[in-house]
Structure formats: C-alpha cells, structure tokens
Amino acid sequence: MFKKASFFIAAGLLAVAPVQADLFEPEDAVKYRQALYQTFASQMSVMGAMLQGNIEFDAAEINRRATNMANTAVMMGDTYFPATRGVETSNMRDRAWENMSDFQAKGAAFGEALTALVEQSSQSDFSLRDARSAVGAVQRSCRSCHDDYRAR
Numbered sequence: 001m002f003k004k005a006s007f008f009i010a011a012g013l014l015a016v017a018p019v020q021a022d023l024f025e026p027e028d029a030v031k032y033r034q035a036l037y038q039t040f041a042s043q044m045s046v047m048g049a050m051l052q053g054n055i056e057f058d059a060a061e062i063n064r065r066a067t068n069m070a071n072t073a074v075m076m077g078d079t080y081f082p083a084t085r086g087v088e089t090s091n092m093r094d095r096a097w098e099n100m101s102d103f104q105a106k107g108a109a110f111g112e113a114l115t116a117l118v119e120q121s122s123q124s125d126f127s128l129r130d131a132r133s134a135v136g137a138v139q140r141s142c143r144s145c146h147d148d149y150r151a152r
C-alpha cells in the first residue's frame with residue numbers, strides 16, 4: 001500500500017545518493033527517470049479519457065491506474081542523485097538542484113494527491129464527480145512541478 005511518505009522518500013534524492021550513484025550511470029538514470037514519467041503520463045491519459053467521456057467511467061480502472069502510478073513513484077528515488085545534474089538528455093532545469101527543498105515539496109504534494117486518489121477510488125461510492133476532483137488534483141501537482149522545474 002502506498003504511503004504518503006513513499007514518494008517523499010522517493011523524491012528525497014540527496015540523502016541516499018552514493019548508493020544510487022554506484023548502481024546506475026547518470027545517463028541511464030535519466031533514461032530510467034524519463035521512462036517512469038512516461039508511465040505516469042500513460043496512466044493519467046486513461047483517467048483523462050474517462051473524465052472527458054471518451055471512454056466509460058470505471059472507478060476500479062481508475063484505482064488500478066492510480067495504484068500503478070504509486071508503484072512506479074517509489075522507484076523515482078533511484079533516478080535522482082547529484083551526478084545526473086548536467087546530463088545532456090535531461091530536461092530537469094538546473095534551478096531544481098538549487099531549490100531542492102521546494103522541488104521535494106512539489107514531489108510530496110504529488111504524493112499526497114496520488115495517495116488521496118488511490119484511497120478515494122477504492123471506495124464503492126466513488127463517482128465521476130469525485131474523479132474529476134481527485135484526478136484533477138493529481139494533474140495540477142504534475143503541472144506545478146513542470147512549470148518551475150522542467151525545461152520546455
């Protein structure tokens with residue numbers, strides 16, 4: 001079960017950095033990170049299609065997709081360590097490293113919104129209306145970090 005603390009630790013980058021740097025080359029870690037974010041985007045696109053009425057609303061499917069994201073989020077910490085700063089293929093802005101506590105706070109906000117979505121979507125009365133609000137909160141948490149810390 002995904003706990004609020006998990007993404008915080010996962011996004012908690014610097015604390016356990018030496019181990020990660022031993023496990024992964026910086027270039028590979030960036031590829032891994034980008035793949036995890038692509039996994040988020042794929043899960044979100046299914047939920048987004050439901051909110052837009054392009055596919056049928058299905059609370060269990062939302063719960064499955066949100067859980068996929070929670071299981072993915074805990075791996076994110078593997079990919080963030082100082083040697084990845086400056087990897088050319090990375091679109092992380094340098095200012096993220098300079099504002100690491102704010103970057104981590106945005107990671108924690110995402111973790112909280114995602115935890116709420118996992119929990120709420122497991123309830124039998126979870127409605128389309130609830131989904132709009134809970135999925136919307138996750139979408140906003142993605143955007144809030146990208147606005148400040150992702151290039152493009």
Ligand code: HEC
Binds near residue numbers: 037041
């Ligand atoms: C705490 C900050 C943060 C949060 C929260 C966050 N992202 Fe990102 N995202 C980034 C950064 C930084 C990058 C650039 C990574 C790199 O290239 O090194 C990125 C990159 C991406 C990419 C591009 C990956 C690629 O192939 O280059 C996608 C897609 C993406 N994020 C989707 C999402 C989605 C969807 C969410 C929410 C469910 C989300 N992100 C939440 C910081 C965040």
